[in-house]
Amino acid sequence: MTWQLRRAHEVDLAAIMQLETSIFENDAWSATMMARDLGDPACYYLVAFPPDDPTRVEGYAGLLAPRGATEGDIQTIAVADAARARGLGRTLMQALISEARKRGARLIFLEVRADNPGAQRLYERLGFIEVGMRRGYYQPDNVDAIVMRLNIPELESMLTTPALTVHS
Structure with a gap:
């Protein structure tokens, strides 16, 4: 399956929150927190959808x-x-890394649940390394967060990745 990506806006909040609350049952962000980030110029959010249905947010x-x-x-x-x-x-993730580079970032950090090995493997394949641990970070489950960092590769090394199309 292929997806299209576009910049997320406040009109996407309901679809984002539907995914957010179904995937992160106990530690989902509130709609207020998500809306704040969607409207913050320091933030860059994307939604992914099938080309034939731009209202069906799948990520x-x-x-x-x-x-x-x-x-x-x-x-x-x-x-x-x-x-x-x-x-x-x-x-x-590749689209976010690319945007971070455009904005001048040379390092990207993230936290990932210690009980989510699939996500950890994805981040490791993208070049992230473990740099720390935050005990009990995810509440109310009291799950540790693994802190990971990526030294953003130079543009030349990224040219081997498939091209991404992001619509504004």
Whole structure:
């Protein structure tokens, strides 16, 4: 399956929140928090959808990277169950890494649940390395977060990845 990506806006909030609350049952962001990030110019959020149905959001991801800052942070990423294991998470992450580079970031950080080995493997394949642990970070489940960092590769090394089309 192929997806199209486009910049997320407040009109996407309901679809994003539907995924957010179904995937992150106990530690989902509130709609207020998500709306704040969608409207923040320091943030860059994408939604993924099938080309024939732009209203069917099957994934989203968000980056906090103020223009000119040397560091960015992956705020969140989620892929619908039906769209998993098909490369959508990788596609979303690559698009965020590319945007972070455009904004001037040279490092990207993220937290991942210690009990989510699938996500950890994805991030490792993208070049992230483990740099720390936050005990009990995910509440109310009291699950540790593994802190990971990516040294953003130079553009030349990224040219081997498939081209991404992101619509504004």
